[in-house]
Amino acid sequence: MEPVTTIDGRAIPFGRKNIDTDAIIPAKWLKTISREGLGQGAFEALRADPDNIFDSPTLKGAPVLIAGDNFGCGSSREHAAWALLDLGIKAVLAPSFSDIFSGNAFKNGILTVVLPQEAIDRLMEVAQTDPVHIDLDAQTVTTPFQDRYTFEIDPFRKSCLMGGLDEVGLTMARGDAIARFEQTARDERPFLAQGTGVPA
Amino acid sequence: MAQTPRTLYQKIWDAHVVEDRGDGTSLIYIDRHLVHEVTSPQAFEALRLAGRKVRRPDLTLAVPDHNLPTTARRDAAGKRIPIADAQSAAQLEALEANAPAFGIRYIGDADAAQGIVHVVGPEQGFSLPGATIVCGDSHTACHGGLGALAFGIGTSEVEHVLATQTLMLQRSKSMEVRIEGSLPPGVSAKDLVLHITGAVGAAGGTGHVIEYTGQAIRDLSIEGRLTVSNMAIEHGARAGLIAPDDKTIAYVKGRPYAPTGEAWDKAVDWWRSLATDPGATYDKVVVINAADIAPSVTWGTSPEDVLPITGIVPAPESFADPSKQDAARASLDYMGLEPGQRLDEVIIQNVFIGSCTNSRIEDLRAAAEVLRGRTKAPGVKWAIVVPGSGLVKAQAEAEGLDQVFLDAGLEWREPGCSACLGMNPDKVPAGERCASTSNRNFAGRQGPGARTHLVSPAMAAAAAVTGRLTDVRELA
Numbered sequence: 252m253e254p255v256t257t258i259d260g261r262a263i264p265f266g267r268k269n270i271d272t273d274a275i276i277p278a279k280w281l282k283t284i285s286r287e288g289l290g291q292g293a294f295e296a297l298r299a300d301p302d303n304i305f306d307s308p309t310l311k312g313a314p315v316l317i318a319g320d321n322f323g324c325g326s327s328r329e330h331a332a333w334a335l336l337d338l339g340i341k342a343v344l345a346p347s348f349s350d351i352f353s354g355n356a357f358k359n360g361i362l363t364v365v366l367p368q369e370a371i372d373r374l375m376e377v378a379q380t381d382p383v384h385i386d387l388d389a390q391t392v393t394t395p396f397q398d399r400y401t402f403e404i405d406p407f408r409k410s411c412l413m414g415g416l417d418e419v420g421l422t423m424a425r426g427d428a429i430a431r432f433e434q435t436a437r438d439e440r441p442f443l444a445q446g447t448g449v450p451a
Numbered sequence: 452m453a454q455t456p457r458t459l460y461q462k463i464w465d466a467h468v469v470e471d472r473g474d475g476t477s478l479i480y481i482d483r484h485l486v487h488e489v490t491s492p493q494a495f496e497a498l499r500l501a502g503r504k505v506r507r508p509d510l511t512l513a514v515p516d517h518n519l520p521t522t523a524r525r526d527a528a529g530k531r532i533p534i535a536d537a538q539s540a541a542q543l544e545a546l547e548a549n550a551p552a553f554g555i556r557y558i559g560d561a562d563a564a565q566g567i568v569h570v571v572g573p574e575q576g577f578s579l580p581g582a583t584i585v586c587g588d589s590h591t592a593c594h595g596g597l598g599a600l601a602f603g604i605g606t607s608e609v610e611h612v613l614a615t616q617t618l619m620l621q622r623s624k625s626m627e628v629r630i631e632g633s634l635p636p637g638v639s640a641k642d643l644v645l646h647i648t649g650a651v652g653a654a655g656g657t658g659h660v661i662e663y664t665g666q667a668i669r670d671l672s673i674e675g676r677l678t679v680s681n682m683a684i685e686h687g688a689r690a691g692l693i694a695p696d697d698k699t700i701a702y703v704k705g706r707p708y709a710p711t712g713e714a715w716d717k718a719v720d721w722w723r724s725l726a727t728d729p730g731a732t733y734d735k736v737v738v739i740n741a742a743d744i745a746p747s748v749t750w751g752t753s754p755e756d757v758l759p760i761t762g763i764v765p766a767p768e769s770f771a772d773p774s775k776q777d778a779a780r781a782s783l784d785y786m787g788l789e790p791g792q793r794l795d796e797v798i799i800q801n802v803f804i805g806s807c808t809n810s811r812i813e814d815l816r817a818a819a820e821v822l823r824g825r826t827k828a829p830g831v832k833w834a835i836v837v838p839g840s841g842l843v844k845a846q847a848e849a850e851g852l853d854q855v856f857l858d859a860g861l862e863w864r865e866p867g868c869s870a871c872l873g874m875n876p877d878k879v880p881a882g883e884r885c886a887s888t889s890n891r892n893f894a895g896r897q898g899p900g901a902r903t904h905l906v907s908p909a910m911a912a913a914a915a916v917t918g919r920l921t922d923v924r925e926l927a
């Protein structure tokens with residue numbers, strides 16, 4: 252994963268609330284066994300309209316998406332994050348995100364920034380004509396007009412994003428701690444350690 | 452020393468902390484991992500590329516469900532009937548190859564136990580109370596009906612669990628949804644969870660793990676509890692939980708992967724301790740009076756768009772929130788409904804009885820009870836019943852339920868996810884309505900342009916009989 256530090260550029264003022272992952276990437280696109288090329292199916296139903304915001308000449312390929320409450324609700328499909336990534340989106344700004352989507356976005360180096368509705372409204376306005384600037388280290392979103400919004404981010408996620416770290420590799424390095432836990436758990440709760448009985 | 456009172460969620464969490472990183476994140480051990488064909492191929496591929504193996508194949512169970520056709524899978528000679536959609540076939544083949552390559556138990560399409568992962572896990576005794584259970588599928592919350600901490604994950608997390616049997620997680624907030632009193636006659640677990648979703652809102656549970664409590668929850672069968680917890684994600688919750696009790700223990704006992712002997716006794720002792728302590732507090736509490744709940748139906752394109760079947764389609768202006776007004780306008784436009792229209796006059800063309808929410812034996816019995824001696828209305832073009840697993844199918848056939856469905860003019864299918872999301876050929880045509888026992892009414896969910904009305908199995912059966920959304924109590 253590439254390290255994330257700053258994100259600069261136009262933001263798509265989408266703004267809609269409760270955008271579910273079926274809207275981000277419909278089920279027919281989930282039949283792939285690859286992570287690539289899903290941008291084609293991103294927001295397919297909305298993009299059937301030739302005047303849609305995602306394909307407008309000034310916003311196509313913009314790195315930031317501004318959305319409404321509860322963005323990414325519904326299915327756990329990581330294809331939603333892969334589709335956004337393939338569209339060129341590196342950050343999504345919204346008043347709230349579904350927990351699973353937010354986790355999936357993070358694993359793919361997409362920053363999900365939670366901002367109050369007032370900030371989102373103002374950024375939607377700015378995005379009509381001008382770019383935004385996101386600084387992950389400073390945890391700020393700024394505009395050319397002196398707007399400055401700070402956001403919260405879990406410190407672990409922040410360090411993974413900034414370092415471009417492989418989380419599986421990080422956890423595998425904790426293999427001894429996991430083995431110790433398994434030993435204790437086997438003694439205390441043997442019934443959970445049994446599983447299907449396929450040899451470990 | 453007296454311990455600080457803890458919620459059920461906290462007890463399960465505490466029992467699974469491998470390491471607390473001190474920055475709000477903990478490494479949490481995962482006891483059970485269910486894998487299906489849609490969200491796993493990229494995870495297995497990543498393991499392969501990195502030369503990594505599955506840490507605990509014995510805690511992992513693979514079952515295909517999303518892409519499988521619900522028509523016959525084997526010809527008379529027992530030979531596999533090829534799947535027309537090449538991509539669906541490739542995804543199924545990938546799982547069939549990956550499971551044995553990584554040493555994972557695989558319940559394939561010809562196995563009598565095959566079914567929807569969330570039906571198979573509890574049915575096989577693989578899903579246990581108090582366990583942490585994950586699957587690359589948001590309806591994993593379902594297993595919380597047994598008192599397991601179960602939640603959906605993305606493909607990167609599937610890879611993480613396969614490689615390490617853990618996840619790096621932040622603890623969620625806790626929320627209690629308490630249902631006081633008993634459900635009125637004719638009101639099912641599905642009506643209850645639809646009502647909860649309407650009351651809490653599609654994002655009301657975001658960042659929370661919900662524990663469902665109260666008399667109406669205790670009264671539910673385990674299957675009813677699985678239905679309720681299944682839809683925790685539809686009100687935004689990370690997971691749903693229902694404390695295990697005697698019914699839970701009786702349900703688990705004797706299932707293929709359930710513990711036996713000494714391990715069983717130890718398990719029962721622990722399960723009996725898995726209740727929220729008196730004095731423990733939740734971050735948020737919602738109280739609902741069971742007497743207020745009627746057979747419910749969705750009118751819009753978010754699962755929160757729920758009303759009693761006796762209601763009318765709402766006017767967008769009736770919502771206080773301007774963004775909800777816009778959403779309601781878009782929903783009504785998509786659904787082809789007018790404000791003020793009676794919900795029980797909405798004509799439907801399709802009926803889907805199935806999905807991880809409502810495809811267990813009790814669901815099929817409830818639908819069959821309404822359909823017995825009746826036939827589907829002439830306007831209903833397509834009505835299918837898709838059992839949740841091969842074992843549910845066999846049980847239903849042993850009880851003669853399949854014949855009830857067939858006599859009523861419904862189709863009796865093979866198990867799988869089917870028209871809940873239409874990854875296989877089971878789709879609702881554009882512009883047509885479906886009374887569906889599934890869990891999501893999102894635009895395009897059951898097929899491009901399809902209009903979904905979420906209902907209980909009995910209500911879906913009633914709609915099949917009358918050809919319109921119907922209060923099942925009228926047919927009693």
